[in-house]
Amino acid sequence: MADVDLRQLTTMIAIAEEGTFSRAASRLGYTQSSVSQHIAALERALGGSVFDRPGGPRPVRITPLGAVVLEQGRELLSKAEALAHAVDRFKAGDGRIDVGTLQSVSNVILPTVLRRLRDEHPNCEIRLSEAEPDDAQIGDLDLLFYDGLISDEAEHVLLMEDPYLVVAHPGDLPAGPVAAEKLDGKAMVAWPATCDQPKLEKFLADAGAQPRIVFRSAGNETILSMVRAGMGLAVLPWLAIHHVVCRSCGAIHGPEGWPDLQVHELDPAPTREIYLHWCPGRGGQSPLAARTIEIAVQVSRELAQQSPLART
Structure with missing residues (x-):
């Protein structure tokens, strides 16, 4: 036979x-x-x-x-x-791709990447999953967005540097950039101590600021709600609040009856790094994954031109 x-x-x-x-x-x-x-x-x-x-x-x-x-x-x-x-x-690039992502990338970078990818390859199959915040691994994924380098042997490209900003009630802080040491002793609502958060808190400590963490949540909207409720200020990456910041006034508008929030740059400005990872010989050899990488780099460069870092 x-x-x-x-x-x-x-x-x-x-x-x-x-x-x-x-x-x-x-x-x-x-x-x-x-x-x-x-x-x-x-x-x-x-x-x-x-x-x-x-x-x-x-x-x-x-x-x-x-x-x-x-x-x-x-x-x-x-x-x-x-x-x-x-x-x-x-x-032809119309196969299947499995992508891991994280919250702020899902809100800002990924939708534009997926829209452009589907415009080019309307028959492709895209499967999405959120990465574990404290133990991100490629596993069976073709591509993984993550705010840092991961531990396995994946290849990667730096998409952008994402600056941290202070979000507070109007009048709680002086207008304009805020010196990091001015946050010392302030009540702060924060992310859990995973991903890049420990690096941020170490940065603040090295700058002479030790805010009082009064509440931790992985949800960006929850953190903003707690700031509106007067629980404290927040220090969040630009990507985490990009979609809610008013482009004309720079504030975050609250629901009816709730105060708007002011956004301040930090001085000096800490950043986190957003990477896209893939396994050698798998994602890098797939035409669909390779094109996704190209689009992600392009979208991130366009987005970085709007970042506070582009104005400094």
Whole structure:
């Protein structure tokens, strides 16, 4: 059976459907001798005849062995066609991609990346999942967005530096940039001590500021709600609040009846680094993943031009 190939099965199916070797040869664009050679080779591999040949113009008849081979051969050829189609889709960038992400990337960078990717490849399949904040791994993912380098052997590209900003009630802090040491002793609502948060808190401590953490939450909207409720100020990355900051006034508008929040730059300005990771030989070799990387770099560069860092 190892010597059976798809051309022999294609020839056999053509003969069964056309009734004669000559008509099958005409349909396939082969010579009649080539058709005969294909069937002879198939029968040698199977150890039996697949056709009874009455001779003359009369049509050939399928043998019992041939009926088994014909049924399974059609299924095999169908799978082979599906395989070829899937490979063609993969090469064209219309395959599947599995992407890991984090909250602020999901809010700002990723939607634009996905929209542009789908505009180019409307038939691609995209699967998304959020990375574990304290133990991000590539695993079975093709690409992983993360605010830092991960521990495995993944390749990566730095997408952007994301500056931290202070969010507070109007009047709680002087207008303009805020010196980091001015946050010493202030009540602060913060992220859990995962991802880049420990680095931020160390930065503040090194600058002489030790805010009082009164509440921790992984939800950006929850943190902003607690700031509005007067629980304290917050220090959040620009990407985490980018989508809610008013471009005309620089404030974060609250719901009706709640105060707007003021956004201040920190001096000096700490940043976190947003990376895109992929496994060598997997994501880097997929045309769809490679294109996603290109789009993510482009989108991040465009976004960085709006960042407070671009104005300094």
